[in-house]
Amino acid sequence: xxxxxxxxxxxxxxxxxxxxxxxxxxxxxxxxxxxxxxxxxxxxxxxxxxxxxxxxxxxxxxxxxxxxxxxxxxxxxxxxxxxxxxxxxxxxxxxxxxxxxxxxxxxxxxxxxxxxxxxxxxxxxxxxxxxxxxxxxxxxxxxxxxx
Amino acid sequence: xxxxxxxxxxxxxxxxxxxxxxxxxxxxxxxxxxxxxxxxxxxxxxxxxxxxxxxxxxxxxxxxxxxxxxxxxxxxxxxxxxxxxxxxxxxxxxxxxxxxxxxxxxxxxxxxxxxxxxxxxxxxxxxxxxxxxxxxxxxxxxxxxxxxxxxxxxxxxxxxxxxxxxxxxxxxxxxxxxxxxxxxxxxxxxxxxxxxxxxxxxxxxxxxxxxxxxxxxxxxxxxxxxxxxxxxxxxxxxxxxxxxxxxxxxxxxxxxxxxxxxxxxxxxxxxxxxxxxxxxxxxxxxxxxxxxxxxxxxxxxxxxxxxxxxxxxxxxxxxxxxxxxxxxxxxxxxxxxxxxxxxxxxxxxxxxxxxxxxxxxxxxxxxxxxxxxxxxxxxxxxxxxxxxxxxxxxxxxxxxxxxxxxxxxxxxxxxxxxxxxxxxxxxxxxxxxxxxxxxxxxxxxxxxxxxxxxxxxxxxxxxxxxxxxxxxxxxxxxxxxxxxxxx
Amino acid sequence: xxxxxxxxxxxxxxxxxxxxxxxxxxxxxxxxxxxxxxxxxxxxxxxxxxxxxxxxxxxxxxxxxxxxxxxxxxxxxxxxxxxxxxxxxxxxxxxxxxxxxxxxxxxxxxxxxxxxxxxxxxxxxxxxxxxxxxxxxxxxxxxxxxxxxxxxxxxxxxxxxxxxxxxxxxxxxxxxxxxxxxxxxxxxxxxxxxxxxxxxxxxxxxxxxxxxxxxxxxxxxxxxxxxxxxxxxxxxxxxxxxxxxxxxxxxxxxxxxxxxxxxxxxxxxxxxxxxxxxxxxxxxxxxxxxxxxxxxxxxxxxxxx
Numbered sequence: 003x004x005x006x007x008x009x010x011x012x013x014x015x016x017x018x019x020x021x022x023x024x025x026x027x028x029x030x031x032x033x034x035x036x037x038x039x040x041x042x043x044x045x046x047x048x049x050x051x052x053x054x055x056x057x058x059x060x061x062x063x064x065x066x067x068x069x070x071x072x073x074x075x076x077x078x079x080x081x082x083x084x085x086x087x088x089x090x091x092x093x094x095x096x097x098x099x100x101x102x103x104x105x106x107x108x109x110x111x112x113x114x115x116x117x118x119x120x121x122x123x124x125x126x127x128x129x130x131x132x133x134x135x136x137x138x139x140x141x142x143x144x145x146x147x148x149x
Numbered sequence: 150x151x152x153x154x155x156x157x158x159x160x161x162x163x164x165x166x167x168x169x170x171x172x173x174x175x176x177x178x179x180x181x182x183x184x185x186x187x188x189x190x191x192x193x194x195x196x197x198x199x200x201x202x203x204x205x206x207x208x209x210x211x212x213x214x215x216x217x218x219x220x221x222x223x224x225x226x227x228x229x230x231x232x233x234x235x236x237x238x239x240x241x242x243x244x245x246x247x248x249x250x251x252x253x254x255x256x257x258x259x260x261x262x263x264x265x266x267x268x269x270x271x272x273x274x275x276x277x278x279x280x281x282x283x284x285x286x287x288x289x290x291x292x293x294x295x296x297x298x299x300x301x302x303x304x305x306x307x308x309x310x311x312x313x314x315x316x317x318x319x320x321x322x323x324x325x326x327x328x329x330x331x332x333x334x335x336x337x338x339x340x341x342x343x344x345x346x347x348x349x350x351x352x353x354x355x356x357x358x359x360x361x362x363x364x365x366x367x368x369x370x371x372x373x374x375x376x377x378x379x380x381x382x383x384x385x386x387x388x389x390x391x392x393x394x395x396x397x398x399x400x401x402x403x404x405x406x407x408x409x410x411x412x413x414x415x416x417x418x419x420x421x422x423x424x425x426x427x428x429x430x431x432x433x434x435x436x437x438x439x440x441x442x443x444x445x446x447x448x449x450x451x452x453x454x455x456x457x458x459x460x461x462x463x464x465x466x467x468x469x470x471x472x473x474x475x476x477x478x479x480x481x482x483x484x485x486x487x488x489x490x491x492x493x494x495x496x497x498x499x500x501x502x503x504x505x506x507x508x509x510x511x512x513x514x515x516x517x518x519x520x521x522x523x524x525x526x527x528x529x530x531x532x533x534x535x536x537x538x539x540x541x542x543x544x545x546x547x548x549x550x551x552x553x554x555x556x557x558x559x560x561x562x563x564x565x566x567x568x569x570x571x572x573x574x575x576x577x578x579x580x581x582x583x584x585x586x587x588x589x590x591x592x593x594x595x596x597x598x599x600x601x602x603x604x605x606x607x608x609x610x611x612x613x614x615x616x617x618x619x620x621x622x623x624x625x626x627x628x629x630x631x632x633x634x635x636x
Numbered sequence: 637x638x639x640x641x642x643x644x645x646x647x648x649x650x651x652x653x654x655x656x657x658x659x660x661x662x663x664x665x666x667x668x669x670x671x672x673x674x675x676x677x678x679x680x681x682x683x684x685x686x687x688x689x690x691x692x693x694x695x696x697x698x699x700x701x702x703x704x705x706x707x708x709x710x711x712x713x714x715x716x717x718x719x720x721x722x723x724x725x726x727x728x729x730x731x732x733x734x735x736x737x738x739x740x741x742x743x744x745x746x747x748x749x750x751x752x753x754x755x756x757x758x759x760x761x762x763x764x765x766x767x768x769x770x771x772x773x774x775x776x777x778x779x780x781x782x783x784x785x786x787x788x789x790x791x792x793x794x795x796x797x798x799x800x801x802x803x804x805x806x807x808x809x810x811x812x813x814x815x816x817x818x819x820x821x822x823x824x825x826x827x828x829x830x831x832x833x834x835x836x837x838x839x840x841x842x843x844x845x846x847x848x849x850x851x852x853x854x855x856x857x858x859x860x861x862x863x864x865x866x867x868x869x870x871x872x873x874x875x876x877x878x879x880x881x882x883x884x885x886x887x888x889x890x891x892x893x894x895x896x897x898x899x900x901x902x903x904x905x906x907x908x909x910x911x912x913x914x915x916x917x918x919x920x921x922x923x924x925x926x927x928x929x930x931x932x933x934x935x936x937x938x939x940x941x
Contacts, residue, residue, distance in 0.1 A: 020581070048316070062769025064804065064808075092525070096312070
């Protein structure tokens with residue numbers, strides 16, 4: 003399957019030129035950019051790992067694209083996203099977040115149904131990749147066997 | 150009384166002698182009054198009966214929405230009546246419409262109960278509109294002082310927190326109302342919800358008249374809908390929701406339904422405007438305590454908001470609802486099947502989303518309104534819109550809006566999921582292009598066609614609906630544009 | 637033949653027209669007006685502008701020569717205009733499309749080098765990220781290289797800079813600056829750095845007449861003037877001060893003028909004949925300058941004038 007989190011997930015994966023244009027859009031509006039990665043794509047997993055602190059005061063996309071390349075080299079089998087922060091009054095939150103790297107295979111989520119009184123069901127979602135596997139060992143590389 | 154018609158009678162013995170005075174003489178017309186920071190202000194559009202003087206009519210509106218009655222009463226003198234009298238301080242003729250006037254009225258803060266929109270409504274519109282000397286009257290806009298704004302908690306969630314909870318940033322949210330409006334069984338209803346969410350929408354929606362009817366009891370709807378929501382969430386990895394309508398006959402029943410929605414794990418509930426201001430405020434506080442988003446459907450507003458000369462403008466309703474505390478509010482599409490000219494609709498959106506709304510006469514905003522840090526309401530555009538209009542919608546409304554495509558999703562020739570996917574792809578492609586600096590107003594159709602080349606559902610949507618538009622002359626337009634209408 | 641020699645009619649020469657169109661001609665003229673002297677510097681800047689302009693026109697005809705390296709080294713004493721010219725250079729490069737954003741980030745060694753292991757690389761990268769799309773100006777760059785201290789992390793910063801100067805030529809222009817002799821030593825020990833610098837530009841000390849012109853510009857900006865005698869005395873002052881140690885060119889002129897203002901103000905308060913009219917308030921006279929220690933009989937040359 004394909005996780006559709008992030009602003010542009012229904013479009014084909016963005017190439018570097020497209021990512022750089024989005025970065026320029028953010029810089030032009032004075033937003034700080036952060037790079038985050040994770041191998042736990044649960045929709046309620048808010049805090050992905052930060053690849054360095056958010057970058058403030060940059061004028062050009064080249065610096066961020068270089069950092070992104072380093073993150074991809076370091077964590078090729080993780081989800082990586084670019085997050086833009088707007089500090090202006092009334093917002094003070096994230097204003098753009100999109101995925102720029104995915105594992106080669108995304109097995110998806112399992113829906114757990116816990117039946118209680120009446121017809122009520124308590125739901126929870128579990129990632130097949132995460133299920134019983136520790137961080138860093140969840141997504142296979144090319145040609146690796148999964149057990 | 151031989152005093153002239155307009156000037157306030159200052160001599161107490163004459164002012165309070167029994168008999169009838171003109172309202173302007175009673176002190177309700179105060180042209181030199183400078184509104185205070187703490188006053189509540191209102192602007193009415195009045196059409197006095199033939200032969201009724203505009204200033205007197207304005208003073209009458211001020212009087213009848215505060216302390217006056219049709220004859221002088223001695224008991225006034227037991228009070229600090231100067232404070233409690235509303236003051237009409239300005240009257241202007243409406244441009245291009247003879248016989249109509251704007252009048253500005255100031256109300257002292259002491260007239261209002263803190264944290265009660267029911268009180269505001271009862272005070273301002275409770276009495277005046279049936280008044281015979283007026284042919285017609287419309288409450289156009291109000292200004293609430295920060296002192297009064299601060300007595301309301303406001304929207305329980307707000308745009309920023311809603312996005313943080315859903316983990317969705319940088320684009321409008323997408324929704325659809327289940328169709329047909331009535332008649333589906335619970336299980337079939339849930340199927341429509343699953344298909345729409347799975348295909349790519351963020352929300353699905355109960356319609357305003359789905360409460361609990363013989364063809365589907367509310368509990369069965371909630372159970373099947375939440376199964377659909379969770380299935381779609383697992384299938385996509387996204388946070389999804391369905392506005393479960395908790396409108397009911399009594400407040401207690403509404404709370405009961407909301408509790409069940411919460412128990413089942415819904416992130417959002419919905420109420421209809423017809424439940425009334427008091428019920429809305431109660432639901433708002435409940436939602437904050439239980440971390441739920443409150444979706445407001447403005448059912449019934451058209452009866453009094455649509456005609457330019459009589460009623461209450463929707464911008465006032467929007468202000469009241471932001472104070473009551475709603476998170477989503479249907480505010481118009483401008484290009485869809487329901488009433489709303491683009492400038493006026495943008496005015497409603499400003500009221501929902503600004504930290505400080507500014508005077509903007511072409512958009513119908515008569516006052517600066519400082520929202521005192523109150524959270525922002527997410528406007529909802531719903532009614533006859535489709536993917537082929539995505540560039541217009543994004544250009545008109547920006548990112549902080551929920552775009553609802555009911556027919557535009559469920560009526561798709563390849564099925565509901567395809568309909569949802571078409572809308573989501575159209576939206577993301579348009580946002581991408583806009584961020585890159587392209588002029589989506591001009592190039593929108595090209596951007597859609599380019600995306601349709603690799604997205605068959607979008608191509609089918611454009612083929613089916615590409616030509617549909619709803620172009621009737623709007624009935625409620627601003628008076629302050631180069632070509633004003635006289636409807 | 638140089639750009640300034642080309643005929644200035646509107647119709648004849650397409651290059652001159654293109655120079656006008658990009659706004660470069662105005663910038664270069666502004667440079668001419670606001671910076672005194674610096675003839676070799678201005679000539680080199682005009683040459684670079686010509687190169688980039690021609691390059692752009694070639695590209696429009698499908699002739700691609702590859703982006704030229706424009707990393708530079710400015711050498712000269714303090715106060716000779718190195719930082720000012722670097723700022724103008726950033727603007728010119730931006731107008732010619734050679735850098736994308738045209739901002740200037742000015743740093744010294746301390747902004748690039750860390751105090752402990754692992755500190756340097758992120759610091760240098762932070763600075764580089766901020767400078768991307770513009771110009772990085774490193775003042776007294778030779779302090780990066782401290783071979784006598786084995787725990788010094790400057791070498792790491794140098795490595796990173798070398799890499800960016802080579803691979804990131806589209807993203808960044810680097811300008812090093814400092815004293816000529818120390819820069820020469822630095823390049824001798826760091827041939828990699830030397831080979832990446834395309835333009836070595838020397839900023840010679842100003843002559844007395846040039847310093848006097850600079851003083852004239854500064855006075856005009858401050859709404860002061862010299863009377864005739866003061867102007868003559870000032871030339872004398874410049875000649876003497878220039879010969880002394882720690883002369884910082886334009887900066888020393890600015891300091892001298894500030895001290896003259898001080899004495900001018902004191903004189904007005906003490907002179908019984910003084911009037912509060914524009915003439916008295918704005919005119920610096922010879923006594924205000926003669927009070928300087930530069931005119932005192934010979935003492936230890938390092939005393940502050």
